[in-house]
Amino acid sequence: KNEVEQSPQNLTAQEGEFITINCSYSVGISALHWLQQHPGGGIVSLFMLSSGKKKHGRLIATINIQEKHSSLHITASHPRDSAVYICAVGHMDSNYQLIWGAGTKLIIKP
């Protein structure tokens, strides 16, 4: 079993829909990252969080440390949100190594 599991693997939705992507992990962590990878390959960091909730524009990230679970929400989704969303966790025992999820491929249709 992978230490970081994302669901769903693939998600297709209509423009305007509310999107939720989930990330569960099985190790003790100090931080959780959400990142976005566009079709060209470049990766952008969206959020880094260790507790609670963060919001940036239409994106919201939450984390529940006790349940070892995080969610990334997109409100009023738009075709430009189409990308792969990746969850990664910083293991408590390592300062520089992240454990990566396999990613969720999101397609928003106009």
Place this chain on the structure above:
Amino acid sequence: DGGITQSPKYLFRKEGQNVTLSCEQNLNHDAMYWYRQDPGQGLRLIYYSQIVNDFQKGDIAEGYSVSREKKESFPLTVTSAQKNPTAFYLCASSEGSYNSPLHFGNGTRLTVT
């Protein structure tokens, strides 16, 4: 604007040849990383460096080598000993440990035939 530059974007090599991928950053970050991405898989860490003249192996270092002679530069050499070198390679940097955001380059797609 500050950022990370990887070059080239696409690279083709014959089997048995060593090839060096470039990564330069002007963010003044101490830590730099090399990741490999294969289709349908999560990123895997090849090497990382916390400071100039020091670097550590990641999970899949065999067949790769790096150097960190300058803070700004962290080149990766894919040697002929790497059995499956065809992949997408991403370079990243951060201010310190993983408790700071990662900044990525646009990647180099290496094809070895």
